[in-house]
Amino acid sequence: MKRRILQAGQATLAVSLPMPWVKRFKLKKGQDIEVEEQGSSLKIKTAAMTEEDSAALNVSSLHPISTKIIGLLYKAGYKKIKALYSPNKTVIHRGKEVKEIDMIKNTFDHLIGMQLWELGKEKNENYAMVMESAKVNPKEFDNTFNQLYLHLIHQAEQVYEALSLNKDIFDEAYLAERLINQTADFCTRILVSFGHEEYKKTLQYYNLIDNLETIGDRYFYIALEQHENKTKINKEILEFFQKASGFIEESSSIYRKFDFDKIKSLTKELDETIKSYEYKIRKSKGKENLVSYNLYSIFLELYEIIEKLYFLNYDYFKE
Structure with missing residues (x-):
């Protein structure tokens, strides 16, 4: 869809948002939105869409490809990744026998701009969560x-x-x-x-x-x-x-x-x-x-x- 650029102030240009999209996410005047540059394009995200920047996976059920999936989620731009694991379980990782939690930590350490944020238990499931510590530039x-x-x-x-x-x-x-x-x-x-x-x-x-x-x-x-x-x-x-x-x-x-x-x-x-x-x-x-x-x-x-x-x-x- 095309939008005409409007003069919104002495040094400000503005573009109107499509009303169906505004109604869908219940946006109101004064509400903050995220705007990201993508080359010659702009990506606009609401707070609701920003919440989608978190992901979770069960490492035990996805082994031996679980660490690859963590890497894929990282490359996809997720800002939070939660990995569910089994305590004291050992797996073969890169030719060595290691604890599942150590494999997860090792994989998290691999992610530039992310850091281990939380270890916990939720609904009887243990998890480790990594979170973005530096914005991607x-x-x-x-x-x-x-x-x-x-x-x-x-x-x-x-x-x-x-x-x-x-x-x-x-x-x-x-x-x-x-x-x-x-x-x-x-x-x-x-x-x-x-x-x-x-x-x-x-x-x-x-x-x-x-x-x-x-x-x-x-x-x-x-x-x-x-x-x-x-x-x-x-x-x-x-x-x-x-x-x-x-x-x-x-x-x-x-x-x-x-x-x-x-x-x-x-x-x-x-x-x-x-x-x-x-x-x-x-x-x-x-x-x-x-x-x-x-x-x-x-x-x-x-x-x-x-x-x-x-x-x-x-x-x-x-x-």
Whole structure:
């Protein structure tokens, strides 16, 4: 629907609210409402709608996906998340046996801008609740996204070096993946709450964040495989790992400062690398291990990242 902008004072512009919406939420003159910027759009919320910013889930019944759902609720923008749990119950979480409440606390600690607010019991059910402690600021997106890239670059270099030296770095990889996931989730929370300042790019940023986080997961699985099975990596595969690390760093550089010649060159080199790696896989006749599979997945995610970098710079092609 269209609304005409009105002059409501010497330095104030106003837009009227649709009456059916006003009546639905029983709004009155002088009542406060929430107004949030979402790129080129504005989102208006009543107090009643703001109350919907809380969510609850039963961790026991949803395990092993419960922590993922907590993360999804956080990314969706909820300001309060209540997790119901069973006292003294133990679960397997990220390869370790822990108490359910400790798993919840660990997951809550992962949520940037949130803090554990309350532990209690309601209707004979124990719960832990986390609450937003700092408002999400859309101006934080660019710095946070760049930080996500830096975490991933560090992780890629870390895993490559460890494989070269046949070194177990599971604990370091675990922390690196946690940083990547934390930063990716916070970026997504900003986008869900406000969109990107260039709103047409919002969806591409969602997907780009997912690509970067997925690469981080793949590197973690590689470190996990090395930790559990002491998989030896030959020199040829190590060279592919070195290329992957370089591709990530180069794509980050192009993201920060778009260069058409550089992205063309990177696209070509990545395409040739993927074809070369596919040939190696076919030649191995199914003898490849999980490390090789995850490395191949990293190359495919990188190619998708390149496609999104073209989109984010669509103005370059404007006549």
